Each structure stands twice: as structure tokens, then as C-alpha cells.
Amino acid sequence: MSLIDFLQRVLGKETNTSKNVAKERLRLVLVHDRSSISPHILNALKEDMIKVISTYMEIDEDALEVSLSNEDDSVALVANIPVVKMKRDYQG
Amino acid sequence: MGEVIVVTSGKGGVGKTTTTANIGTGLASLGKKVVLVDTDIGLRNLDVVMGLENRIVYDLIDVSDGNCRLKQALIKDKRFDDRLFLLPAAQTKDKNAISEQQMKDLCATLKEEFDYTIIDCPAGIEQGFKNAIAGAEKALVITTPEVSAVRDADRIIGLLEAAELPDPRLIINRLRPAMVKQGDMMDIDDMIDILAVSLLGVVPEDEKIVVSTNRGEPAVLDEMSLAGEAYRNISRRLTGEEVPLMNLDVNDGLMGRLRKLFGFSK
Structure with a gap:
């Protein structure tokens, strides 16, 4: 010491x-x-994300990628979500 | 109908065999009928830790292969008349010499007769681990306050959950209170916080463990051993009794032990 x-x-x-x-x-x-x-947890997360995002925009569900990335001293959740169409009629 | 408890850790050398021997002996001291099963095929050691190595005739694989009857392979510990038995592992076979189904059948038979069937699991996460947990209903996870052991314990907890053996209970072994106090060793709360499991007990580092292993007499039988006291407490908790964690405070350490030595302990 x-x-x-x-x-x-x-x-x-x-x-x-x-x-x-x-x-x-x-x-x-x-x-x-x-x-x-536990890849099944990532899968569950993916499905929940699709549900939420679909309220606001149309996304390409098959091309959606979710993963954890480990950089230096932090861990990040990285999601790549291709948007097909915005929903113009969404009323907040 | 008894309970089947597996003692696991993932990492080797953290005290699975010592814990199995001490908990088994502790439960027998409490009047329970206990059988210890060594599933570390090829690297058996529970027999020497228990001091029963000279009495082995048949082993686990002889039983599963049908070379002998179960009763013939059980070694009776003469310190406890008819309450403590050991089923030793085979030393010349490998982990594939027994199947998960055979372990399930064996455990089902043993729990008919014994209050506690305690299975000493080999290190690792391969077939030996899968065999050891196959017939178990409860699991104990042993760790020491080191990053490698805690990491492996976390992995084991995940695998136990996947195998539908949920809510394993944690034993923290070889804790050194003086180092914890200095901030150079993770404390009990740190490890419970990281692993998110319930604590069954904490065993302090104790040189008497080496001596008791040298002699083949589990430390739980030594009234003066701190680790032995911790294992006596753990054994009582396993029977459902509420026992507070022992005081491991460094300041009390020496004086407390002196007081105990001279008979002033509470």
C-alpha cells in the first residue's frame, strides 16, 4: 500500500x-x-422492442439486430433497426 | 423421504469436497442419517478428506454397472454408528462411466433411506457436472472471495437454473476478515449483490482445515476450529433452524478466541 x-x-x-x-x-x-x-433473453427483448417501435413506425423485423457490445470499461446494448415507413397518422 | 443436495462451484479448489465432508459430518452429528456421494470419477478425494480411504472395496461405478449391491459399496463412518456413509467415486474410469439417468435412479433409491444425500460435484461444467446435478433437488454453490471463483459461480448458477434447479444457496469459503477490513477482499454483501442468490453461510479461512484434512477428520468435529463452527452453523441451517452468521469481526477475533479458550465465551 x-x-x-x-x-x-x-x-x-x-x-x-x-x-x-x-x-x-x-x-x-x-x-x-x-x-x-442466454440468447433467448435477447430474443425476448427484441420482440418487445418490435412491439413498442411498431406503434410509431414500420420496421423491417427480419433485418433487426440486437446485441451487447463490450467496449473498454462499459457494456452497450446496440440495436440496428431498419425503418421501412414512418407512420404519419400516429396521434400522441 | 430425504433431500438430495449437490455441492457445486464451477472452479476447482474452492472447497467443494471439504464442504461436502463437513456438512455431511455436521448433519450426522445432529442425528440425521446421511450419505455422501463422490461423483468426481477419476479424481476421487472425498474418501481421503473423510479418512475412509483404506476401507474402499466397491465404488459408484460398481453400483451403476451392477457389479455389487448398493449396500456393499456404502462405507460406514465408524465415528457415527449407522448414520454416516460414503459412496466413493471410481478412480480408474472417466466421467462417462455413468449416465444422468443412472444418477437419477441412484439418488431416488438413496433418498428413500437417508435424510440427506449430499453429492460432491467435480469441477467444470461438462458431463461430470451434468451427472452430479441430475438427481439433485437442491444445490449449494461454493465460492471464495476472488474474481475467478465468483465468475465461475455465476456461470454455475445460470446452468443450475437452466437445468431447473433454481434458488441455489451460496456458501462463501475462505473469507479473510482482516483483508476485508482493509478493503483488499470482497465482502459478503459484495458477493451476494453480484450473484443475486441467498446466502447459506460464510466460512472463514482457517489453518485448522489443513490439519483436519491431514488427519482425515472433518473440522466440524473440532470445537476449537472457526471453520468448524461455521460448518456446524451451516449444517443447522440446512435442517431449517435459524442460526445467525457468526461474528467475524477482526477486533473480536483474537480476544474472542482467547476468551473461548479460557471458557468465557457466551
Whole structure:
């Protein structure tokens, strides 16, 4: 432990403790692990998205792609949804 | 009709066999009738941890292949008259020597006679794991406070759910309270939060485990062992009793143990 680490701990600033590093790394790796073992959850999400979006616009359901992407220190849900036609008559 | 409980972890070396031996011995100490089944075919170890290695004649595969009757293969632990038995794994076969259906049939037979059938699962997620969980009704997941073990525990929890063995209970093994206090080890809440399962117990790191394994006498029988106390608590929780988590506070540690040594403990 360096002196700076020690002082931070004494002052109650524990963001750099190795346990917090472990937790953060685990959180990220598990998002990825869990998504890779349950494609059916992604499918369910896809179907729900289609339902919601179809209220507002006509989309190409077969070409719709949903996936999780893991970049540096964050995980993003990436959706590619081709729009066929806007619904002009939608009344909010 | 008894319960069939499988002890899993995914990662090797986190304490599945030690936990199986201690919980089984703990439940037998509480007067329950218990059988331990080692499914780690080819790498059997539950026999040495229990100190029963010299008494093996037949094994799990002899039973499933019909080379002997089930009763002939069960090794009686003489420390508990007629309450604790071991069904050892075969050492010279591989994980495919038994099928999932054969394990289901075996567990169905064992639970007729025993209050608790405890299955020691091999490390990994392949056929050995599938065999071990095939006949189980409940699962315990063992982890240690390390990223690798927690990650593998998460994977195992997912696979248990997929196999319709939901709500596994977590045992956190080899926790070092002094390191937790320093912020250098994940604490109990961190792991429950990450894994989102219910906690069955926490076993502190304890050198006495090494000694008890050396001797082939489960630590749960050692009144002075902290890990033994944790396993006694876990055994009682398995029977449905409400037992609070033991105090692992570092400040109390040494004094608490001294007090206990001199008979002042509560």
C-alpha cells in the first residue's frame, strides 16, 4: 500500500481499494458472460422492442439486430433497426 | 423421504469436497442419517478428506454397472454408528462411466433411506457436472472471495437454473476478515449483490482445515476450529433452524478466541 492509498483510506476515500477494482471488473465481465449464455433473453427483448417501435413506425423485423457490445470499461446494448415507413397518422 | 443436495462451484479448489465432508459430518452429528456421494470419477478425494480411504472395496461405478449391491459399496463412518456413509467415486474410469439417468435412479433409491444425500460435484461444467446435478433437488454453490471463483459461480448458477434447479444457496469459503477490513477482499454483501442468490453461510479461512484434512477428520468435529463452527452453523441451517452468521469481526477475533479458550465465551 502506498502512502497516498493509506491516507485515502484513513480519510475514508476507498474508491481505489482492490476490492472495488475486483467488483467493477466482475460486474463488467458478468454482463458479457450472462448475455452469452442466454440468447433467448435477447430474443425476448427484441420482440418487445418490435412491439413498442411498431406503434410509431414500420420496421423491417427480419433485418433487426440486437446485441451487447463490450467496449473498454462499459457494456452497450446496440440495436440496428431498419425503418421501412414512418407512420404519419400516429396521434400522441 | 430425504433431500438430495449437490455441492457445486464451477472452479476447482474452492472447497467443494471439504464442504461436502463437513456438512455431511455436521448433519450426522445432529442425528440425521446421511450419505455422501463422490461423483468426481477419476479424481476421487472425498474418501481421503473423510479418512475412509483404506476401507474402499466397491465404488459408484460398481453400483451403476451392477457389479455389487448398493449396500456393499456404502462405507460406514465408524465415528457415527449407522448414520454416516460414503459412496466413493471410481478412480480408474472417466466421467462417462455413468449416465444422468443412472444418477437419477441412484439418488431416488438413496433418498428413500437417508435424510440427506449430499453429492460432491467435480469441477467444470461438462458431463461430470451434468451427472452430479441430475438427481439433485437442491444445490449449494461454493465460492471464495476472488474474481475467478465468483465468475465461475455465476456461470454455475445460470446452468443450475437452466437445468431447473433454481434458488441455489451460496456458501462463501475462505473469507479473510482482516483483508476485508482493509478493503483488499470482497465482502459478503459484495458477493451476494453480484450473484443475486441467498446466502447459506460464510466460512472463514482457517489453518485448522489443513490439519483436519491431514488427519482425515472433518473440522466440524473440532470445537476449537472457526471453520468448524461455521460448518456446524451451516449444517443447522440446512435442517431449517435459524442460526445467525457468526461474528467475524477482526477486533473480536483474537480476544474472542482467547476468551473461548479460557471458557468465557457466551
